[in-house]
Amino acid sequence: MAHFTKATSVKDWLNQRMAIEKVEKVMASEYWIPKNINFLWAMGMVLAITFALLLVSGIFLLMYYQPHVNTAFDSVNFTIMREVDYGWLWRHVHGVAASVVFLVIYIHMFTGIYYGSYKKGREMIWISGMLLFVTFSAEAFSGYMLPWGQMSYWAGMVITNIFSLGDLHLDGLVEWIRGDYVPGQAFLNRFFMLHALLLPLAIMGLIGLHFAALRIPHVNNQDGEEIDFDVEAKKYLSGDKAGSKVIRFANDFMSKDLMVVGIFLIFFFYLVFFHYGFALDPVNFDPADPLKTPAHIYPEWYFLWSYEILRPFSVNIGLVAFGFAQVIFMLLPWLDRSPNAVPASRRGAFSVWFWVLLADMITLTAMGKLPPEGIFSTIGLVAALLFIALWVVLPFITKNEKKA
Amino acid sequence: MKNKEPLILVIVVAFTLLTYWLVEPYAHSQMHKHVDSQNFAYADLPAITKTGNVENGKLLVTGAAACTGCHSIAKENLPAGMDAVTAAGAYGVNPPDLSEAGAVYDAKFLADLIKNPAHALKVEHKFDAAKGQMHPMASFAGAGGDLDQEVADMVAYMQSIAVKPSEVTPKMAFENACGRCHAVKYEKWTQIGEKPSFKLEKDSLTFDVKVLEYQEHLTKYMGKLPPDLSMYYRSRNEHFLSTFIENPQAHLEGTAMPRVGVTADAAHKVIEYLADSADTKRHERSSVGMNVIIFAVVFAIFALLWKKQVWRDLH
Ligand code: HEM
Numbered sequence: 001m002a003h004f005t006k007a008t009s010v011k012d013w014l015n016q017r018m019a020i021e022k023v024e025k026v027m028a029s030e031y032w033i034p035k036n037i038n039f040l041w042a043m044g045m046v047l048a049i050t051f052a053l054l055l056v057s058g059i060f061l062l063m064y065y066q067p068h069v070n071t072a073f074d075s076v077n078f079t080i081m082r083e084v085d086y087g088w089l090w091r092h093v094h095g096v097a098a099s100v101v102f103l104v105i106y107i108h109m110f111t112g113i114y115y116g117s118y119k120k121g122r123e124m125i126w127i128s129g130m131l132l133f134v135t136f137s138a139e140a141f142s143g144y145m146l147p148w149g150q151m152s153y154w155a156g157m158v159i160t161n162i163f164s165l166g167d168l169h170l171d172g173l174v175e176w177i178r179g180d181y182v183p184g185q186a187f188l189n190r191f192f193m194l195h196a197l198l199l200p201l202a203i204m205g206l207i208g209l210h211f212a213a214l215r216i217p218h219v220n221n222q223d224g225e226e227i228d229f230d231v232e233a234k235k236y237l238s239g240d241k242a243g244s245k246v247i248r249f250a251n252d253f254m255s256k257d258l259m260v261v262g263i264f265l266i267f268f269f270y271l272v273f274f275h276y277g278f279a280l281d282p283v284n285f286d287p288a289d290p291l292k293t294p295a296h297i298y299p300e301w302y303f304l305w306s307y308e309i310l311r312p313f314s315v316n317i318g319l320v321a322f323g324f325a326q327v328i329f330m331l332l333p334w335l336d337r338s339p340n341a342v343p344a345s346r347r348g349a350f351s352v353w354f355w356v357l358l359a360d361m362i363t364l365t366a367m368g369k370l371p372p373e374g375i376f377s378t379i380g381l382v383a384a385l386l387f388i389a390l391w392v393v394l395p396f397i398t399k400n401e402k403k404a
Numbered sequence: 405m406k407n408k409e410p411l412i413l414v415i416v417v418a419f420t421l422l423t424y425w426l427v428e429p430y431a432h433s434q435m436h437k438h439v440d441s442q443n444f445a446y447a448d449l450p451a452i453t454k455t456g457n458v459e460n461g462k463l464l465v466t467g468a469a470a471c472t473g474c475h476s477i478a479k480e481n482l483p484a485g486m487d488a489v490t491a492a493g494a495y496g497v498n499p500p501d502l503s504e505a506g507a508v509y510d511a512k513f514l515a516d517l518i519k520n521p522a523h524a525l526k527v528e529h530k531f532d533a534a535k536g537q538m539h540p541m542a543s544f545a546g547a548g549g550d551l552d553q554e555v556a557d558m559v560a561y562m563q564s565i566a567v568k569p570s571e572v573t574p575k576m577a578f579e580n581a582c583g584r585c586h587a588v589k590y591e592k593w594t595q596i597g598e599k600p601s602f603k604l605e606k607d608s609l610t611f612d613v614k615v616l617e618y619q620e621h622l623t624k625y626m627g628k629l630p631p632d633l634s635m636y637y638r639s640r641n642e643h644f645l646s647t648f649i650e651n652p653q654a655h656l657e658g659t660a661m662p663r664v665g666v667t668a669d670a671a672h673k674v675i676e677y678l679a680d681s682a683d684t685k686r687h688e689r690s691s692v693g694m695n696v697i698i699f700a701v702v703f704a705i706f707a708l709l710w711k712k713q714v715w716r717d718l719h
Pocket of ligand 1: 040043044045051105108109112117122125126127129130131132136207210218219220221
């Protein structure tokens with residue numbers, strides 16, 4: 001058994017039992033971060049803060065929300081928005097954060113792609129990140145069902161229909177997911193459970209996994225430099241802070257994280273109070289009406305690119321393309337055959353690939369919302385084909401990449 | 405090492421704004437029919453050329469034109485002949501009280517309405533006298549004198565008893581122009597009036613039954629039950645509401661909803677009423693918003709100073 005002595009302080013008492021000093025070193029003061037990283041590396045912290053905002057505002061909303069098809073709409077739009085003090089504030093924070101979190105996730109992902117941060121020991125960071133993306137998507141979709149507005153109902157109908165898998169006609173599967181032939185009480189109840197319990201639990205577990213995956217490889221840096229963390233840490237600890245290539249996570253890097261978070265929060269609260277329409281879709285302020293199909297059914301903006309990969313094709317081909325789009329990002333660390341973990345700007349053809357992918361996904365996003373008519377459907381089709389082509393050529397263009 | 409952060413920031417912001425512009429302003433401009441406001445000028449209706457005589461107008465409204473046979477004028481102690489439900493049974497909808505009609509409706513519109521309701525209300529596709537489809541509000545064909553003079557007299561009379569246009573409240577505007585067809589349950593409004601808070605559940609249910617009976621008649625008359633407008637201020641935008649009120653046909657061709665003919669000012673009040681229902685906390689939102697933004701700015705400044713201090717010996 002371990003040996004315990006009479007504690008000299010609370011800290012000592014805890015230290016004997018939980019090695020808090022050691023933990024503090026491993027997690028904060030001697031968790032070494034490269035110095036040459038820019039504000040894009042603060043996006044992870046911005047995501048963590050936004051998730052915290054979602055969690056806290058969600059807890060307040062849960063106190064008044066009623067998961068029943070007859071009362072859900074009014075519990076949100078009347079009780080929370082009008083009756084409860086600051087209920088409107090929690091709802092706006094929750095709705096806007098749910099949308100903004102995806103903007104930051106996309107920035108975070110594209111940062112990873114640009115700097116090649118999914119290679120050389122960082123594969124697990126990438127995979128846990130992609131799992132976070134998938135669970136976040138499910139979380140956002142299930143949350144969208146809860147106000148039981150027109151878009152909740154009809155998007156719920158359209159998206160769950162996808163699981164019939166076209167000509168496979170798996171209608172039984174769709175019914176099993178919905179708990180009914182059409183979205184109804186069973187459907188609302190289970191999405192409530194997913195949104196308020198199971199998926200947040202999974203997200204918290206995955207954030208833990210993501211952070212754990214980061215600890216050993218350390219984060220990448222903006223010059224693709226291979227840093228010997230032990231040597232540089234010694235330099236830092238011996239007092240040559242300016243000469244060392246690394247900094248402490250706390251407080252060195254955290255102070256920069258916090259600065260970025262501060263600026264982000266100004267932008268975030270501006271959206272919450274003065275520009276929320278993009279996040280709280282007007283159509284969803286009409287109560288669900290199973291007899292009245294809305295003129296335009298579209299998902300939230302962050303799903304539009306994958307929706308547009310589904311839409312331009314015939315049902316079966318569309319589903320295959322859609323499935324492809326869902327898993328392909330996960331495989332990036334293996335589809336990119338180059339050993340270079342350096343910024344895309346130094347990687348020749350990959351640099352072109354990166355910017356074309358970004359432009360293509362923005363194009364898909366725009367076409368996913370526009371009515372699929374005339375020129376828009378042509379552009380959508382081309383963009384969807386280009387998306388697939390980009391991933392097919394990736395291994396070939398990276399295989400011949402010169403050592404950077 | 406050059407500082408690349410400003411360039412990176414510009415790139416991130418530029419792509420974000422581009423995406424935003426594409427999925428919001430641009431996509432919506434392509435998805436919805438654009439209807440321009442005509443500023444409630446009602447240019448299709450003829451101007452009133454005669455100066456109205458209030459006294460004569462009163463005689464006509466309560467006499468020869470028989471307006472009060474169907475409409476109450478509470479302000480003048482002229483009660484309705486029937487209660488709302490019975491009236492809806494007779495006409496399909498309860499003819500509104502005319503006390504404030506002179507302030508809520510446009511004068512040109514009132515004049516045209518009296519002469520030819522289906523025309524003024526833009527529901528001639530439903531009511532074609534030639535085919536025997538009579539509008540429930542009878543047209544006034546004249547009481548023997550000059551028709552235009554008589555109509556001008558009645559309009560003048562209605563304006564004389566109504567409040568000043570500036571005194572029209574949002575609630576008044578809504579109840580007059582929309583309340584007979586649309587419920588707004590978040591404001592406790594039903595088509596037969598505001599639902600009182602009853603002590604006994606029995607009384608509450610009796611009231612609800614009356615509302616349901618009224619709605620049955622209304623549904624038969626309109627072809628469908630007009631929607632509850634509680635959340636329409638958020639599910640539609642102000643421009644839509646304003647142009648829809650001005651001319652429902654411009655948005656929904658063939659719709660049964662009449663052009664109600666309110667003045668620009670009254671339309672504004674109606675929209676304010678809808679905003680009070682659907683976006684009740686909008687004033688609180690802007691004031692709290694300003695404070696929170698100020699707090700966020702102060703927080704960011706302190707975070708910036710802290711970062712500067714920590715990084716002083718890292719460079
Ligand atoms: C939504 C929840 C997420 C949270 C809270 C989160 C948090 C973090 C944090 C704190 C870091 C370290 C600091 C930084 O580089 O920004 C990080 C790094 C990273 N994350 Fe995430 N992340 C999330 C989602 C994702 C997603 C969706 C991906 C993409 C698949 C991803 C991929 C990565 C990669 C590749 C790194 C390493 C960056 C580097 O080494 O330079 N993360 N994440």
